[in-house]
Amino acid sequence: MPDPGESNNVDEDATADADSRPAASSTTSPVNFVHDSSADLFAAPNGSALIHACNCVGRWGSGIATVFRANYPAAFDIYASHCRYYNNNIRHHVIPNLEPEDSQEQPVRLVRLPLGTALVISPQASDIALHGRRHWIVCLFVSRWYGARADSEADICRNVNAALRDLAQQLTELRILAVTDTDWPRYLFSNRFCSGLFRVPWEVTSELINEVGLNITVCTNSEHRRAPQHRYANNSRRPSTRRIPFGPLAREW
Template identity: 35%
Template sequence: MISYIKGDLFSHKAPSGTTLLVHACNCRGLWGAGIATSFRKRFPSTYHKYVDFCKQHSDNPAGLLGKALILPSEALDPGKAGVYVVCLFTSDFAGKKKLQPLDIVYYTRQAMRSLHAQLPKLGGVETAGGKVVLNMPKINAGLFDVPWPKTEEALKEFDLQINVYALD
């Protein structure tokens, strides 16, 4: 189920359990624009882990497409500890070299499957009505330039509570 919340994604406070903050990422270790810069500023420890992970796959960055990387925040992060930052690898590059929208939606589905498979191993994450809660912006709709209804359609396939935050 998808719920829309007007407000700041980073203001989400889980009533119990660990918060999952999700965003779409490129495979090149770059959080240089869009909401990714906010993630980088609030959770620098997760940014460094993401960069290191991408470097480990620098021989074949596109091999990360369709994968999900779950990164725990740390106490020194300005955004606070006790948060999992989830990277969905939906496009190899950003900017002019980004994938086409239909490819990004395909890899979004794959990355969500990857995330869904990892969730049982986490334990202690926020749930509502027996479903794991994911909190995200309108992923892919910004710099990856995918029409939101296309990504929304892909997200609806998963038995999760997805809170989509928008400032406007």
Template identity: 30%
Template sequence: MSQPSTKSTKRLLPTTTQDLDRPRKQRKNVTTPQQPSSTFTLLPTQTILSTLPSDTILLHSTNCFGEWGAGIALAIAHLLPAANAIYTTHCDSFRADPRSWPEREKLVGTCLLIPPLDADTKRNGGKEVWVACLFTSYGYGRATERKAGKDGKAVILRQTRGALGDLRGQLEGMREKDGKGGEDAKNEGVLSGDEVEMSDARAGAKKQGRQLDIYSPQFNSGSFGVKWEETEILVKEVFAGWDGKWFILSPPK
């Protein structure tokens, strides 16, 4: 059985334009819990995936093995196949070779924020939807020779806190107007085609100082088996004082 590699591999898709400037430990951990702010609430909505508005973030929790194979993750893969491909490539970039497992410590507790991609935007009538992938469990389901099983509840919650903190840092970075844009990166010749498209989208959001609304299911409560109320507490703590809107999609019937 292939085991997780300790060999460092080059990450193909940076999770944020600030990645190279911010230490990983600082991005992953939120060490001082804050009291939930009265200005930040989670709002219920009857919106479903197919009716998401443009200029929004679709957030969900995921594993580190590059597979959206069940539940809402599978629905997102059908809705946004280009984003699904980016997510899979991101996970695979942490494998020392195709048969090895992704490097756990470099993925768990982080967030991959995927901007709208042209193929998905055209597929969905011009709607631009971002995808926030919270790596809250290393594996999924039961362990097999090719993958790890889902983590225990306490571990998932700890990694959820880190991933939420990483996401908030990226969103705050997008609102800064002095960041390095996609055009500079292209001129330096350091980005591939997909990376250029992602970098351009992030740079555009930065220049506009955009505040994007977040839509999410009651993440972690499905195949990861964590009660939504426990994850909800973490969201309110990590996003205390956040002046954006966060909508909770109705659970499937």
């Protein structure tokens, strides 16, 4: 969902034919849309979107979220502002339920925003200056809280499903409304989101990705990265972590 504090997009190097991009599927497909890579998530090509799972209280304080915060402090500020807005303006929306068809559960659930949505943050100029990469940041709101207060596995799965569907819709809208090929993210990358601190088996999350039908390159070596120690004052130090470049594995969504 759009954030009132999000700044204008920054030009990106990547270009592609928007009409050639397949629409996201809304039903289960035998096609595997999850593509593993040993490359570094944070070395993804310019113009790519990096996806990760977030709480709704405005905190990137542990796990890979600390690396996102160190590399993309401006994007973090937008995310935190988005969370504050919905904490101060309580609203709800309906998301699909993932219970079996013969269950007594209702087919939909009412949840508090921004749960079950995606926040798509365009590349921010100060983040680009920090590390030289033009990345979109996608926040999937999968749990209200974090740590011991995180939602149950079943609730997180419902929220992931809804957030991925919201992301697919937003990506389609960005493509349709784009004036140039730099107005939307060309490729999607992620870690194995939700499999760490949110404790959801990756096989479950990857199946949810396949159901939605978004091509995502998953960087399997990114779960235990430490936040780089940038010198913010003069920007004289770049992240020193060894980065494995991407080959032809990146697939357009």
